[in-house]
Amino acid sequence: MFETRPDREAEVALVGRSNVGKSTLMRELTGHSFDTGGSPGVTREPNHYDWAPEDFVITDLPGFGFMSGVHEDHREQIKTDIVHYLEEYADNILVAVLVVDGKSVIDIIDRHSGPDEIPYDVEMFHFLRELDVPTVVAVNKMDKVDDTDERLNELCDRLGLLPPWKQWQETIAPITAKRGQIDSLNEAVREHLHEQNRDDLFKFF
Ligand SMILES: Nc1nc2c(ncn2[C@@H]2O[C@H](COP(=O)(O)OP(=O)(O)OP(=O)(O)O)[C@@H](O)[C@H]2O)c(=O)[nH]1
Numbered sequence: 001m002f003e004t005r006p007d008r009e010a011e012v013a014l015v016g017r018s019n020v021g022k023s024t025l026m027r028e029l030t031g032h033s034f035d036t037g038g039s040p041g042v043t044r045e046p047n048h049y050d051w052a053p054e055d056f057v058i059t060d061l062p063g064f065g066f067m068s069g070v071h072e073d074h075r076e077q078i079k080t081d082i083v084h085y086l087e088e089y090a091d092n093i094l095v096a097v098l099v100v101d102g103k104s105v106i107d108i109i110d111r112h113s114g115p116d117e118i119p120y121d122v123e124m125f126h127f128l129r130e131l132d133v134p135t136v137v138a139v140n141k142m143d144k145v146d147d148t149d150e151r152l153n154e155l156c157d158r159l160g161l162l163p164p165w166k167q168w169q170e171t172i173a174p175i176t177a178k179r180g181q182i183d184s185l186n187e188a189v190r191e192h193l194h195e196q197n198r199d200d201l202f203k204f205f
């Protein structure tokens with residue numbers, strides 16, 4: 001279990017598979033650099049970022065999924081830790097940002113869909129709903145995607161949201177974190193904060 005969380009009431013948490021760009025997005029949101037890298041599994045412990053006078057923390061959770069050099073047992077442990085973390089702080093997490101790689105997410109979901117298998121991104125999306133944590137799917141690396149609308153409609157379909165994606169701007173946010181293009185995410189997060197009467201946190205998004 002991760003024990004490093006600062007004692008803050010409100011939280012926004014970034015979750016998602018390894019190498020999708022969570023730490024890159026974290027850098028864009030906070031202006032502070034975190035380890036990012038070409039190989040999956042860079043972040044092994046949560047990165048928390050808080051502002052001294054504010055009762056608010058942004059958390060970048062470790063990635064889950066295939067990571068070269070990381071043993072299967074350890075991978076399962078990380079996944080279990082993430083699930084426990086989300087359960088424990090569900091009441092504090094005002095918005096969860098599920099980050100996916102727009103270039104590969106459909107292929108990965110389809111490859112892992114079967115009678116006995118639920119793909120991680122789909123499972124996590126539904127798990128967050130069960131916890132009643134408002135969730136935005138940040139579809140990252142859109143600089144690598146040509147057929148934007150088609151891709152985002154497919155993603156809606158896989159997540160059980162009726163396309164077209166434009167109906168779901170509070171839930172589906174295409175971004176290119178690496179270039180700082182995250183306006184759609186900021187808007188979606190603000191919508192959810194507003195619904196919870198937390199306009200005071202708009203300055204962070
Ligand atoms: N093309 C492109 N690459 C990106 C973008 N955002 C991040 N990357 C790259 O994706 C790689 C992984 O980024 P990280 O931010 O380390 O990913 P992470 O999700 O934190 O990975 P873990 O810590 O392993 O879970 C890095 O090489 C980034 O430069 C983007 O918007 N477009």
Ligand SMILES: [Mg+2]
Pocket residue numbers: 022023024035036042043060062063
């Ligand atoms: Mg990371």
